[in-house]
Amino acid sequence: MILGLDIGGANTKAASSDGQFAESVYLPLWKHAPLDGVLARFAGEERKPAAVAVVITGELADCFSSKREGLERLMGAVKKAFSCPVLFWGTGGFSWSDPLELAAANWSASAALLAQDMNNCLFVDMGSTTTDLIPILDGRARAAKTDFLRLAAGELVYMGLLRTSLNSLLPAARIGGRKLPLAPEFFAIIADARAAAGQITPERYICDTADGAGKDRTASLRRLARTVCADTEEIGEAGALAIAAQACQRQKDLLVEAIFRQSKAHDLDVVVAAGIGEPLIAQACAFLGLECVPLSEKYGSKISDVFPAYAVARLAQLEGAAGF
Numbered sequence: 001m002i003l004g005l006d007i008g009g010a011n012t013k014a015a016s017s018d019g020q021f022a023e024s025v026y027l028p029l030w031k032h033a034p035l036d037g038v039l040a041r042f043a044g045e046e047r048k049p050a051a052v053a054v055v056i057t058g059e060l061a062d063c064f065s066s067k068r069e070g071l072e073r074l075m076g077a078v079k080k081a082f083s084c085p086v087l088f089w090g091t092g093g094f095s096w097s098d099p100l101e102l103a104a105a106n107w108s109a110s111a112a113l114l115a116q117d118m119n120n121c122l123f124v125d126m127g128s129t130t131t132d133l134i135p136i137l138d139g140r141a142r143a144a145k146t147d148f149l150r151l152a153a154g155e156l157v158y159m160g161l162l163r164t165s166l167n168s169l170l171p172a173a174r175i176g177g178r179k180l181p182l183a184p185e186f187f188a189i190i191a192d193a194r195a196a197a198g199q200i201t202p203e204r205y206i207c208d209t210a211d212g213a214g215k216d217r218t219a220s221l222r223r224l225a226r227t228v229c230a231d232t233e234e235i236g237e238a239g240a241l242a243i244a245a246q247a248c249q250r251q252k253d254l255l256v257e258a259i260f261r262q263s264k265a266h267d268l269d270v271v272v273a274a275g276i277g278e279p280l281i282a283q284a285c286a287f288l289g290l291e292c293v294p295l296s297e298k299y300g301s302k303i304s305d306v307f308p309a310y311a312v313a314r315l316a317q318l319e320g321a322a323g324f
Contacts (some may be wrong), residue, residue, distance in 0.1 A: 003042065003049035004313025006306065007035070007074050010163060011209065011304035014042055016049070017313035022302040026206050029061040035074075039081035051068040053316035055092075055106035055308050056080055060147070071099040084285050089312045091145045094319065104147045107132040111141035114272060115312040119271040121293070122263050125307060126255070126277025128207055129160040131304040133258055135266040142266070150245035157258045159251065161277040162191040162200075163207050166227050169254070172229060172246045175239045182227045182243075186210050188249060192220035193244035204276075215297055220244075256284045263290060274307040 002017040009029050015104065017020040026031035059070030079086055087094050090101035091108045102285040111123055111134045123134040123141075133143045133155050143155045150156035166189060174180075188210055194200045196217055205215040213219050221240040225231045232240055259271060259281075273281035274295040285292035296304040303310045 001047060002313045002316045003052045004309040004311070004316070005039075005040075005042075005052060005078065006309040006312070007054065007056050007058050007078070008106075008127075011127070012038055012058075012308040015303060015306050015310035015313055016047075017310075017317040019299060019303055019310065021047075022300075022306050022310065024206070024306050026208075028208065029058050030042060030241060032061045032063065034231045034324040036077055036081065040231060043081045043083075046237050049082075049084055051316060052078065052082045053087045053089060053312040055069060055089050055109050055312050056060075056102050057104045057106050059103050067103050068100060070260045071102055075099065075102075087316050089315065094316070106312075107134055107143065108141060109312040109315055110134070110274065110308045111136055111143070115139045115141060118270070118293075120268060121272050122259065122266070122268045123272045123274070125274040126281055126282050127160050127275045129158075129164070131157040131159055131255065131258065131277065133157065133262045133276075135262060135268060137266060137268075145155075154258060154261050157254070159254060160190075160192070161280065162189065162205065164190045164251075165210075166190060166193065166224070166243075166247055170243070173243045173246050175228065175235060175242050180228045183229055185227075187226040188220075188223040190217075190247060192223045193247040196221040196224055196241060196244040197248060199248070222258050251281060252287075253284060254265060256287055259284050259290070260288055263288070274304045276305050278304055289307040 006013040011023045011024050012027045025038050027035055056074050057065045058074055064070035064301045088102050089105055089109045090096040091105045114123055115136050119139045121136050123136055125193045126130045144150045144153050147156055169185055170182055172179050191205050195205055202215040210223055221232055224240040224243045225235055270291045271285045272293045278294050282292045
C-alpha cells in the first residue's frame with residue numbers, strides 16, 4: 001500500500017492506493033495548525049505504507065514568506081514524519097529539479113490518473129476553497145503549469161463550496177424589495193448560505209466560521225444577516241434566507257459560466273466531477289446539457305472528496321517510481 005497526501009493551505013488529505021482509506025483533516029496552516037502531529041498519526045497507523053506520495057498546494061499560505069519557503073518547509077515536515085521512501089509530484093510528474101515545480105500540482109496528479117481512462121473530457125474538482133477545471137485532450141492534460149497562469153486561463157476559479165467569503169460571490173442582495181450591497185467585511189462565508197438552506201449539515205461545515213461561533217442553522221442565519229449590516233431581529237429569518245438563496249444561485253451561475261468557457265474552448269461535452277462540490281458540478285452540467293461523470297460513482301464519495309491524494313498514490317504504485 002502507498003499512502004497519498006495532498007497538503008493544502010486549509011486541508012490536508014490522505015488516501016491509500018488501494019482506496020481502502022481516505023481522510024481529510026482541516027488544518028489551516030496560516031493559523032499554525034498541528035500538521036506535524038497529523039503526519040505523525042498517519043505514519044503511526046497500524047497498516048504501514050511502503051512509500052508516501054505527496055502533492056502540495058499549501059505553499060501559498062501566508063505563514064510563508066514565499067512559495068519556495070512553503071514548499072521546502074512542507075517537504076521537510078513530510079520527510080521528518082515518515083521513514084519509508086517519500087515521493088513528491090510536480091507538474092512534470094515524480095521527476096523534477098526545482099521545488100517550485102511542485103507548487104500547486106495536485107490537479108496534475110488527478111488529471112494524469114484520469115487521462116488513463118478518459119481521452120477527452122473536462123475534469124472539474126471543486127473543494128472547500130477552489131475549483132480546478134482541467135481540459136484533458138487526447139489523453140493529456142492541457143492546462144497551464146502555475147496557479148497564476150491557470151487563473152488567467154480560467155482553469156482555476158478561486159471559489160469553493162465552503163470557505164469563499166459571501167461578499168466576494170454576491171456583491172448585492174435583494175431583500176423585501178430593496179437591493180442592498182453586501183458589506184465588504186468578513187461576516188459570512190458560502191458555507192453559511194448552504195447551512196441555512198439545509199444543503200449541508202454542521203458535520204459537513206468543515207472549516208472555521210467567520211465569527212468563531214457555531215455551525216448550526218441559527219448561527220449561520222445570524223452571520224448572513226450581518227452581511228447587510230442587520231440581524232435576524234431586523235430582517236427576520238426570511239431576509240437571511242433570501243441572502244442564502246441568492247448566494248447559492250450566484251455560485252452556481254459562476255460555476256456554469258466557468259465550465260461553459262472551458263468546454264466550449266476545447267470542444268468537450270463530457271465533464272468528470274470530483275470533490276465535495278461534485279453535486280453542484282453535476283447541476284451545472286445538467287443546466288448546460290453536458291454529460292457529467294461523477295468520480296464518486298466509480299471510487300465512492302470519500303475518494304472523490306480527496307481525489308488528488310488518491311491519484312498521486314495510484315500513480316506512484318502504477319509507475320513504480322521508487323522501485324517498490
